[in-house]
Amino acid sequence: MSRIPGRDYRQQLAEEEPWRQQFPYHWDADEAVTRREFVRFAVLTSGALFVGTVVLGILGKLDSRKRTKRQLIMKVGELEPGHAKYFHYPNSGDQAMILRLNDGSYAAYSQKCTHLSCAVYYQPKENTLHCPCHEGYFDPVTGEPTAGPPQRRLPRITVEEQGGNLYATEMNP
Amino acid sequence: MRREPRSVDYLPDPRPDVGTGRTPPAPGRQAILLASLSVGALLLAMQLWLLTVALELYLNGNDDNGIWVLAGLSGLVVVGGGLVLRMLARRARLRW
Numbered sequence: 001m002s003r004i005p006g007r008d009y010r011q012q013l014a015e016e017e018p019w020r021q022q023f024p025y026h027w028d029a030d031e032a033v034t035r036r037e038f039v040r041f042a043v044l045t046s047g048a049l050f051v052g053t054v055v056l057g058i059l060g061k062l063d064s065r066k067r068t069k070r071q072l073i074m075k076v077g078e079l080e081p082g083h084a085k086y087f088h089y090p091n092s093g094d095q096a097m098i099l100r101l102n103d104g105s106y107a108a109y110s111q112k113c114t115h116l117s118c119a120v121y122y123q124p125k126e127n128t129l130h131c132p133c134h135e136g137y138f139d140p141v142t143g144e145p146t147a148g149p150p151q152r153r154l155p156r157i158t159v160e161e162q163g164g165n166l167y168a169t170e171m172n173p
Numbered sequence: 174m175r176r177e178p179r180s181v182d183y184l185p186d187p188r189p190d191v192g193t194g195r196t197p198p199a200p201g202r203q204a205i206l207l208a209s210l211s212v213g214a215l216l217l218a219m220q221l222w223l224l225t226v227a228l229e230l231y232l233n234g235n236d237d238n239g240i241w242v243l244a245g246l247s248g249l250v251v252v253g254g255g256l257v258l259r260m261l262a263r264r265a266r267l268r269w
């Protein structure tokens with residue numbers, strides 16, 4: 001469109017292009033993002049990510065997620081090698097297990113799978129801990145994941161022997 | 174009483190970039206701007222990665238100061254971003 005000298009250009013546009021009457025949106029009013037706005041948004045996002053990391057640090061300090069509580073599990077020798085006993089530790093709602101490994105030693109873990117919290121079971125024949133939900137496997141000696149979706153080891157429970165009894169004393173995530 | 178805006182109010186101003194608050198980059202600066210944007214995006218991605226590593230450490234119950242080191246690195250990026258923002262604001266003020 002050619003500009004007519006001496007005439008109000010806006011008025012001219014409005015008259016010659018009637019669609020502008022129907023869609024009266026000036027591109028100034030559009031959602032134009034300036035470079036500075038963009039940088040401000042990026043800095044805010046960056047700040048939010050930083051705050052998230054700090055919050056995790058604080059949570060880690062406030063709640064070390066180490067649980068200390070002394071609780072009787074069973075008598076020494078109550079469990080044959082290659083067997084497991086399931087109990088609750090540290091609270092009544094937390095399932096845990098103590099294993100008598102094939103070599104006669106003991107190991108105790110939380111029964112909660114580190115993938116999506118299903119219950120994990122000891123399979124002595126395969127010498128593994130198995131989570132049936134998504135076929136997750138853990139090493140019964142270390143609690144480390146060996147196959148399937150779990151990425152973190154099972155929380156380990158410290159076991160102490162005293163007076164012919166076995167006690168759970170602490171759970172480490 | 175509020176006046177209904179007339180359609181003419183919304184028509185473009187014929188002068189380039191008037192009213193948008195935007196200034197097109199000088200020819201040679203386009204590449205610099207793009208490079209800075211890429212570095213910014215990369216730093217944001219790095220911060221996101223730091224956050225996931227911190228989450229992993231937290232879930233693993235690591236009591237050492239690993240998470241704080243990650244938070245420190247993330248904080249440096251925020252401070253850098255803030256400085257860039259301040260610099261841009263100052264330059265804009267000088268231009269006016």
Ligand code: FES
Pocket residue numbers: 113114115116117118131132133134135136148149150
């Ligand atoms: S919940 Fe155990 S593997 Fe998914």
